[in-house]
Amino acid sequence: MSKVLEICDLEFTYSGNSKTTIHDINLCLEEGKSLGITGESGSGKTTLGLQLLQLAKGTANGVIQFHGRDILGLSQDELRELRWSKISMCFQNSLEALNPVYSVRDQVAEPIISHDLMTPEEAAERAEELLSRFGVTRFNAYPHELSDGQRQLVLLAMSLACDPELIIVDEPTSNLDPLTRKRIVETLSEIRGGKSLIVISHDLDTIAHLCDNTAVLYAGTILEYGDTEKIISDPRHPYTFALLKSYPVMTTSKNLLDIRGSYDPTRDYIGCVYCDRCTQTVSVCSKIEPKLAPISDDHLIRCHLGGLETLIAGKRLSKTFKIKNGSVEALRDVSIRVREGEVLGIVGETGSGKTTLAKILSGIIKPDEGEVIFKDVILSESMKNNRRETCSQLQYISQDAKASINPRLTVLEAVKEPLIIQNKNGIEEKVYSALSEAGLSTSTAFTLKRVSELSGGELKRLCLARVLTLNPKMIIADEPTSDLDASLQARYVLHLLEIQKNRGLGLIIITHNIALARKICDRIAVFKDGIKVEEGNSNQVISNPLMDYTKMLVEAAPKLI
């Protein structure tokens, strides 16, 4: 297939600006294919779209080839020739984009006439035909007489007027109700026929429905590029992952999470543009900007670490305990994986091997078969060679909070203990920030209390504070909310998710409360008798359980009504 558009090392700076708005853009669009460009507001999506038609005022470097012809070198006349007839653009703001004193039919016909493609009569006819295909029948109406959705449809019709080869659609569905949005998306995909399409949108749903490939833009550069379906189902860049977590859809039941921090357009980024919002930043990230590099066929990401790291992976784990008369098979052939920033829920009834799995994953007990890989190293080896460091990265929160803190210690001592063990600096500061992060008081009256005087809820959060002092990458929490009342449970869980957002840690939550797992987990694995019977997206597992056992668990979950 021939390439319609090829962009190489595109860089653009608005006039009067010292900082580039977009840089290092490399994209390619094949004939008949569609490309989505997504990202947060201010990521440079629209600038990129405008630049394709040379509509933004400023200096551009690089190459934009349309059918092998460099657009950047064209004169104004040649550009005028190109616009509308070869490449058309459907603008974002519908009321401003349309001229208020012309009827919609005249506006759709205008580019046809100005490019001398047809006589005015023929053009008007064509305009009417296009408009009716988009479902707009009031041809004589003026833009202000139409609704937002209808105006958007008019703009879309207009962009198709000259039968261009490439259509660029900027935010076609923003500010529209879901039904109109659905109609626009359907009409657009139906009408465009074999034309190439670029959709610029922050609405991931629109992109998902219209585009074959997607580029995720951030701070004017592409962070991830690949097959749309792959990007949405299995995002590999931390930014895309976070973006998807903050996008409300019907297929997740989990709480929405925003992305920590914000992009500062005035700042000069030396290293990776996403480095100070990213949760897995290492020292190289702030020094050298990574290149957009392939991680698999047709899937590219811009990350030094090769995208989201797999924090912990258990491979074919088995464990049998010897008891008096024989043995108990606690775990059989279980494989599990948790990535950076991901929450995995492990549910199942008592005795289903959940805690055994947690203890194996955290290195407390050794599996009979299989191995645990933590941050690309076999856990048993890193425990042997570099135990202290590994311990600070991988933490297990026991189910029994009361037993897991020495009751003789004061709160302050209890929180200090891990830091003293790890021989860290700035203990006081870390202690207080961990206490407040876990939602506990930092007053002297509280910190000098003995642990034995604390309530169940305080103990749970104290355990969390102790773990947080070490800034672990992976927390395995065993029944974190058992014996907490509903309000405390909600507070604890929200704290946990907030911390996860800020630190990007991987979480494994072991619980028998499937309703809770549904609210906080990205994925749920269901266990029965030491076997993983089901695993999947949390909403999918709960709304559409494959196994009878999962159905039973879901039915047994609290419903109130």
Add this chain to the structure above:
Amino acid sequence: MKVIQFVKQNTELVASALALALFIGVALLGEAFTPYTIKDKPGEPLQAPSDEFPLGTDHVGRCNLTVLIHGAKISLRIGICSGVITVLLLGVPIGFLSGYLGGRVDEALMLFTDLFMSIPRIPFIIVIAGLLSPSTLNTIIVIGITTWPSVARMIRSETFRIKKSGYVDASVGFGAGELHLFIWHFLPTLTPLLFSSLLMVTGSAIMTEAGLAFLGIGDPTTHSWGMSIRLLINRPTSYMTKAWMWRLLPQILAISGLLLALASLGNSIEKISGVSRSGKYE
């Protein structure tokens, strides 16, 4: 103000500690203030209390007060030495190693402990004391080796409980080494226990020594309180007179007072530290 508050909150501790300090002070310094030594026989035998001899004299004419003060030294020496041998040299090390190391070591040490525990104490003491020539050192050794198994058992069970506790697991999870565990978790719980057992064993050793002396197996050349009581009781004529009031009663009161001070000090240490010999944290 803080001192007053402390005393108010811990009356038992302060009172018993003061009483014990008084006994120890008298034992250490008392002889320096008496005009006579134990070897002097300044008066007529069996005199009633007078200005010169506040508690009268004994059957060879020694000052009874001097004998009482000297007895405090002997009894406390025997008690404390037995306590140290029992608790610090045998009970705690054996109990701690057994509980901490577990496994084969635990089995072997506990077998050894059980062996000693199964020996009937009083008959064994009598036999040993009879076999060895009676001396203060032998009395200390005999008391020491028969008392340590109970201390070892207690320390072992407490050590084992701490070792298996969730908080030690948690510390290990934070990357703690054995030194940290020992300083942070074992020592603070075991120390008060060690002191309270030391006090308990000291008391029981003083009592046992008195019993041995009374039975006539003690060192006859020393003048512990037990020996003084024996000397009096061996002279049945003493009962005919009021002499028991100044010869027997002071020794009995001294023994009772010292034991009471030791026991209540031990109890209050347990109470304040929150550790009890039954192994629960309260």
